[in-house]
Amino acid sequence: MVLKEVGAALEWSALPDRQPGHGEIRVKVAACGVCRTDLHVVDGELPAPKVPIIPGHEIVGRIDAIGPDVEGLHLGERVGIPWLGHTCGVCPYCIAHKENLCDTPLFTGYTRDGGFATAALADARYAFPLGESGDDVALAPLLCAGLIGWRSLVIAGAGKKLGLYGFGAAGHIVAQVAKWQGRSVFAFTRPGDVATQAFARRLGAIWAGGSDEMPPEPLDAAIIYATVGDLVPLALEAVGKGGRVVCAGIHMSDIPGFRYDLLWGERQLVSVANLTRQDGLDFLRQAPEIGIVTETTRYPLREGNRALADLRAGKFEGAAVLVP
Numbered sequence: 524m525v526l527k528e529v530g531a532a533l534e535w536s537a538l539p540d541r542q543p544g545h546g547e548i549r550v551k552v553a554a555c556g557v558c559r560t561d562l563h564v565v566d567g568e569l570p571a572p573k574v575p576i577i578p579g580h581e582i583v584g585r586i587d588a589i590g591p592d593v594e595g596l597h598l599g600e601r602v603g604i605p606w607l608g609h610t611c612g613v614c615p616y617c618i619a620h621k622e623n624l625c626d627t628p629l630f631t632g633y634t635r636d637g638g639f640a641t642a643a644l645a646d647a648r649y650a651f652p653l654g655e656s657g658d659d660v661a662l663a664p665l666l667c668a669g670l671i672g673w674r675s676l677v678i679a680g681a682g683k684k685l686g687l688y689g690f691g692a693a694g695h696i697v698a699q700v701a702k703w704q705g706r707s708v709f710a711f712t713r714p715g716d717v718a719t720q721a722f723a724r725r726l727g728a729i730w731a732g733g734s735d736e737m738p739p740e741p742l743d744a745a746i747i748y749a750t751v752g753d754l755v756p757l758a759l760e761a762v763g764k765g766g767r768v769v770c771a772g773i774h775m776s777d778i779p780g781f782r783y784d785l786l787w788g789e790r791q792l793v794s795v796a797n798l799t800r801q802d803g804l805d806f807l808r809q810a811p812e813i814g815i816v817t818e819t820t821r822y823p824l825r826e827g828n829r830a831l832a833d834l835r836a837g838k839f840e841g842a843a844v845l846v847p
Contacts, residue, residue, distance in 0.1 A: 524639040524827040524845075527575045529567040532828050533639065541644055543590030548647045550602060555638035556581025556663035557822075557830045557843040558692065559750065560606065563774045564633050565831060573634045578827075579845070580606040580631035581666040582638030582645075583659045593647040601659075602650040603666045603807070607797050608635050609646045623674075623797035630797075639827050641847045651803050656811060664817045664842035665810060668692035673806040675746045675771040675795045676700060682743020683707055686761055688734055689749030690723050692842035693771065695818055697746065702727040703813045709738045711754075713837070722818075722840045737761055746771050755792065756781035764788035771795045819844045 524533040543549045561578045563569045582604035586596060596602070609629035610617055616624040629646075631637045636644065653662060672693040679685065685701050687694045688711040698708045710723035714733035723731040730739060734754055741763030747754050747770050755778045758768045765788065773796075786792065818841025822830040830843040 524824060525575050525577055526565055526572070529565070529572060529574060533565070533578070533831075535825055538640075540642070543588050543593075543644055545591050546593060546647055547590040547644050548586050548593060548596060548602070548650060549588035550582065550584035550604060550643050550645060550650070551587045552582055552584040552638050552641055552643055552847055553601075553659040554583045554663040555579040555845045556666060556668065556692070557827070557834055557845060558667045559834065560667070560773055561632060561639075562831060562835055568774045569633060576633065577636040577638070577640050577643070578632040579638035579640070579643075580604070580608075580633070581663045581668070581844075582631070582643055583653065583663045583666070584638075584643070586650075587642070590647075596647055596650065596652070601653045601655065602645075603653050603662065603803075604631055604638060604643060604645045604650055605666045605670055605798065605803060606630055606632070607799075608649050621799070623799045623802075628797070639824065639845055641824070649800065651807055653807070660819050660821060660844045660846060661817045663844045664692050664696065664819065665807065665815070668842055669696045669810065669815070670798045670803055670806055671771055671795060672697040672748075673700065674798050674802050675748075675769050677802075678767075678793060678795055679744040679746055679769050680767055682766070684740065684743045685709065686711060686738060686742045686745035686758065687723075687728075688745060688747040688754050688758055690719050690731075691748065691837075693748045695722070695726055695841050696815055698723065698726045698728055699815050700813055709742060711736070716837075719840060742766060744769065747775075748772060750775050752776040752778035755779075756785055759785040759790055759792065762790055764790065767791040767793065769793055769795060817841060821846050
């Protein structure tokens with residue numbers, strides 16, 4: 524499914540098989556999650572996408588070809604391919620072990636072809652071995668919603684009372700991780716969305732309400748997964764002194780002006796950018812122990828446009844996954 528022009532529908536296309544180059548692998552795609560970032564790419568909300576481009580960066584599949592200079596991976600091995608697809612290794616951020624901030628990165632499904640396809644090429648250094656436990660479709664959302672969720676949870680700090688603004692693919696995974704860690708989860712949804720609020724409570728949230736409501740007690744931290752800048756002042760108001768608000772999306776509408784007293788009291792407002800390979804290793808190592816259950820809706824690969832439209836309209840709980 525190829526995006527040939529920003530803002531247009533994806534086109535079902537037959538492309539020739541590609542061979543992996545130096546340091547690359549080719550993966551036969553078994554499942555690829557549909558992420559809100561894919562919407563940002565298609566809708567032109569992220570600058571200068573490589574077009575034509577095959578979106579998709581929550582890829583689960585098996586290696587069916589290996590290029591020169593690849594070590595530690597073998598044919599037939601199941602791997603996951605995430606959003607961060609390549610870094611330079613030599614800029615100040617890479618040298619400082621902050622590769623998520625690399626000056627010249629490549630991103631799967633945005634600046635290099637992704638997984639809305641039957642096969643995908645990937646930098647072998649950015650492929651996570653997944654082992655044989657777990658269903659391909661269930662694992663796919665872990666490759667972005669789970670990974671970014673994990674990084675945002677770490678950055679949120681160790682506070683016990685955690686607010687989640689937006690309870691989609693990332694929120695429903697992070698809620699389970701936070702509960703496993705012994706935290707109390709407060710879920711914020713679109714005002715009036717009682718179905719998603721009930722879904723959040725089923726996954727262990729001790730309180731669920733609209734994003735226009737205040738929680739019953741001050742929070743230690745809040746993570747904003749929704750792409751709505753208006754939520755930032757509300758989240759700052761919901762956290763107590765010393766609290767932290769984490770903006771976890773790659774794109775967000777403009778943040779409105781707000782009173783200084785919402786920030787005063789050493790409240791912190793921070794963002795999350797991409798992830799490091801270590802984030803992936805840490806999260807995927809612990810995921811089986813946590814026992815994460817992903818709520819997924821399957822779509823045939825040919826119906827990628829319907830999956831994107833349903834994501835935009837909020838027609839499902841959890842995550843959408845394309846299956847070739």
